[in-house]
Amino acid sequence: MLADSARLHIAIQKSGRLSELSRALLRDAGLRIQNGKNELAARVENYPADLMFVRDDDIPTFVADGVCELGVVGGNVLREFELGEADPRCEIVAELGFGRCTLKLAAPENTPWEGVASLEGARIATSYPRILQRFLEEGQIKATVVKMNGAVELAPRLQIAPFICDLVSTGATLEANGLRPVETVFESEAVLVRSRKPVSQAREEQVAGLLSRIDGVLATKEAKYIMLNAPEEALSAISALLPGAEAPTILPLHQRPGHFAVHAVCQESVFWETLQKLKATGASAILVLPIEKMML
Ligand code: ATP
Ligand code: ZN
Numbered sequence: 536m537l538a539d540s541a542r543l544h545i546a547i548q549k550s551g552r553l554s555e556l557s558r559a560l561l562r563d564a565g566l567r568i569q570n571g572k573n574e575l576a577a578r579v580e581n582y583p584a585d586l587m588f589v590r591d592d593d594i595p596t597f598v599a600d601g602v603c604e605l606g607v608v609g610g611n612v613l614r615e616f617e618l619g620e621a622d623p624r625c626e627i628v629a630e631l632g633f634g635r636c637t638l639k640l641a642a643p644e645n646t647p648w649e650g651v652a653s654l655e656g657a658r659i660a661t662s663y664p665r666i667l668q669r670f671l672e673e674g675q676i677k678a679t680v681v682k683m684n685g686a687v688e689l690a691p692r693l694q695i696a697p698f699i700c701d702l703v704s705t706g707a708t709l710e711a712n713g714l715r716p717v718e719t720v721f722e723s724e725a726v727l728v729r730s731r732k733p734v735s736q737a738r739e740e741q742v743a744g745l746l747s748r749i750d751g752v753l754a755t756k757e758a759k760y761i762m763l764n765a766p767e768e769a770l771s772a773i774s775a776l777l778p779g780a781e782a783p784t785i786l787p788l789h790q791r792p793g794h795f796a797v798h799a800v801c802q803e804s805v806f807w808e809t810l811q812k813l814k815a816t817g818a819s820a821i822l823v824l825p826i827e828k829m830m831l
Pocket of ligand 2: 590591592
């Protein structure tokens, strides 16, 4: 067995909105995670890596310091951390497509709103003071940022601040508290980050191997394999219609001169409309297949 120092360390959220999806991503990349939900760390059985289960707020620090080479964290948490740093010590290596949310300014429904100028001189409660401060500076607005660690939606009711700046996904929480969103400050999704701290060649290879698998997982999510038959004169129209496909494979059909099979990996979603357009060019026997694994 490898010594601890020879294993990669990957930080993911222990419990919360990102924890299950972070585990699922690593599982899809082929990592067999030893279970034990309440533990602080878990060993990956079939890759030289250990998972660290931590509070999401600690993930940027761990990755920046190189304690963990990789981490999965909300873009919002990362951005808030980085705005407090002189130089970026983390690098975003993939946007993961889950944990989407928006940092929004909101106010009680009857608050007059004429754009960000309405914030001038106001107090705004938020858990993301640096992101908000930067937003205000960019809009040349002078306002007082009040930091709260949770329950930000209560600030107007408690007369802590008439405005809030908080994460929203469906908007249901705002609505339940009589608030309405007035402005978007930051769009977020979960990201994969790696440490910028230099590592040994062997360690670099472990990281690169895992990143290439994760790229494969992300690419496969939308990707489809398309097969169809078509007469020669339709081939260029068909190539133009295949979404996100480079250089399709074209094979002659046995005993059907002038007819070909077209095979292609489409990197984008394939919709019924696309199939109808393909058919209209003269294509037939169109098959769309899921792709289980892909290495780019
Ligand atoms: P921890 O115990 O790890 O500190 P937390 O309470 O700070 O957890 P969660 O509420 O689990 O964090 O949210 C984790 C991340 O999920 C957020 O930072 C954000 O990137 C994302 N997220 C997605 N939708 C929402 C939402 N509606 N509200 C808050 N966060 C959301
Ligand atoms: Zn947190």
